[in-house]
Amino acid sequence: MNWFKQQLANVVGTEEPEYGPSAIRPVTKQAETKPYSILSKDDLRWKALDHTNVETETFYFFTDDGMTSWVQVIYSNVGGIRTTCQFNSKIFDHEGPGKHQWCSDQLHNFGFDEPQTSFYADSMAMELNEAGDAYTIKSARNEDCIINLTVTRKAPGFQVGNDGTTYFGPDPAEPWGSMRHAFWPRCSVTGTMQTPSKTYEMKGRGMYVYALQGMKPHHLACRWNFVNFQTPTYSAVLMEYTTPQSYGKTVVSVGGIAKDDELVTAGLCEAKHVTSKPETENDWPEPRTVSFEWKDQHDGKTVVGEINGDLPPKSDRIEVLAHLPGFVKSFIQGATGLKPHIFQYSSKDQLTLKVKDGEQEVSEKGQLFCEATFIS
Numbered sequence: 001m002n003w004f005k006q007q008l009a010n011v012v013g014t015e016e017p018e019y020g021p022s023a024i025r026p027v028t029k030q031a032e033t034k035p036y037s038i039l040s041k042d043d044l045r046w047k048a049l050d051h052t053n054v055e056t057e058t059f060y061f062f063t064d065d066g067m068t069s070w071v072q073v074i075y076s077n078v079g080g081i082r083t084t085c086q087f088n089s090k091i092f093d094h095e096g097p098g099k100h101q102w103c104s105d106q107l108h109n110f111g112f113d114e115p116q117t118s119f120y121a122d123s124m125a126m127e128l129n130e131a132g133d134a135y136t137i138k139s140a141r142n143e144d145c146i147i148n149l150t151v152t153r154k155a156p157g158f159q160v161g162n163d164g165t166t167y168f169g170p171d172p173a174e175p176w177g178s179m180r181h182a183f184w185p186r187c188s189v190t191g192t193m194q195t196p197s198k199t200y201e202m203k204g205r206g207m208y209v210y211a212l213q214g215m216k217p218h219h220l221a222c223r224w225n226f227v228n229f230q231t232p233t234y235s236a237v238l239m240e241y242t243t244p245q246s247y248g249k250t251v252v253s254v255g256g257i258a259k260d261d262e263l264v265t266a267g268l269c270e271a272k273h274v275t276s277k278p279e280t281e282n283d284w285p286e287p288r289t290v291s292f293e294w295k296d297q298h299d300g301k302t303v304v305g306e307i308n309g310d311l312p313p314k315s316d317r318i319e320v321l322a323h324l325p326g327f328v329k330s331f332i333q334g335a336t337g338l339k340p341h342i343f344q345y346s347s348k349d350q351l352t353l354k355v356k357d358g359e360q361e362v363s364e365k366g367q368l369f370c371e372a373t374f375i376s
Contacts, residue, residue, distance in 0.1 A: 023248075027161045027166045048116065067091070067204075070369075073126055085110045087142075088104045088105075091145070134151060147194075181210065184207060189206040218375050224373035229366050233362070234364060240271045254266075259355075271290070289310050293306045309351050320342060340376070346370075353365075
């Protein structure tokens with residue numbers, strides 16, 4: 001029966017058999033002996049795998065005048081048969097029609113440069129410079145949001161453990177899936193995001209995250225928490241996911257804190273929804289009060305960061321399947337019964353980051369962007 005369920009899951013994406021926590025090797029195990037690795041330019045290569053996977057590069061921005069936005073390239077392969085690429089951008093509280101400016105466009109004639117660190121498509125380019133410390137992002141793919149940005153790394157980039165990767169499958173020698181994250185926690189951004197009603201001057205702070213989901217995304221995770229918090233001095237990032245029951249509801253939580261041009265800590269984290277309320281339309285437990293913690297051992301000193309408090313009213317609720325073609329949406333819902341949603345939150349100077357930085361304890365208010373994702 002397990003064999004039959006696995007074959008069905010491989011083909012149409014239904015639930016996998018219950019292999020239990022022994023079938024996952026979380027990156028947090030690597031962190032027990034090596035908390036993190038500093039990223040090199042080679043670590044930023046696109047993998048462009050030839051089997052089912054989703055590979056993304058996402059940049060988040062807070063401008064000095066308080067605007068929140070992000071841009072993203074999604075490179076996805078379905079069953080090793082078809083590869084598609086999408087370019088997404090979002091401006092929160094846009095000064096124009098609608099509350100937010102959201103653009104999502106399929107890319108054509110896409111590809112990479114020879115070292116596979118830069119991505120190109122018709123009317124769009126995302127290039128990593130020779131030094132490996134800055135991206136330029138240009139897009140005229142959608143006239144509703146024309147983008148010309150430069151994102152420059154200020155603090156070292158990192159991945160948790162040796163390679164930032166969690167491996168799935170009962171045989172450690174031949175994993176059948178993986179999940180990898182790599183971060184630039186503290187960046188500067190300059191340039192513009194131009195809409196029909198306004199041109200935004202993008203002077204401020206940013207962060208970058210690379211993600212590779214090396215199998216069907218809903219087989220990897222049923223819940224996600226993501227935090228990007230930027231203060232005048234510090235940047236804190238957290239990425240946490242919970243596997244489905246097939247891998248024992250295992251929680252993998254990683255992140256780090258940067259200070260100016262240095263990395264304060266990176267490694268293990270924890271995200272808690274202290275209080276929640278039912279999201280009436282879909283019965284997802286929307287978080288209201290949260291606790292985020294960063295934990296690590298660095299040079300023999302415990303460095304801890306924490307954010308505790310009430311989230312602001314949600315900025316948006318995204319029905320993920322609503323952005324897919326109708327026949328794909330119907331197929332996924334029919335095969336899996338999934339109704340994935342993302343709750344997004346954005347605020348300025350509402351929450352405080354507390355950091356134990358060496359012998360110093362520092363508290364600073366900052367700008368928050370956070371997501372709580374419910375898949376199954």
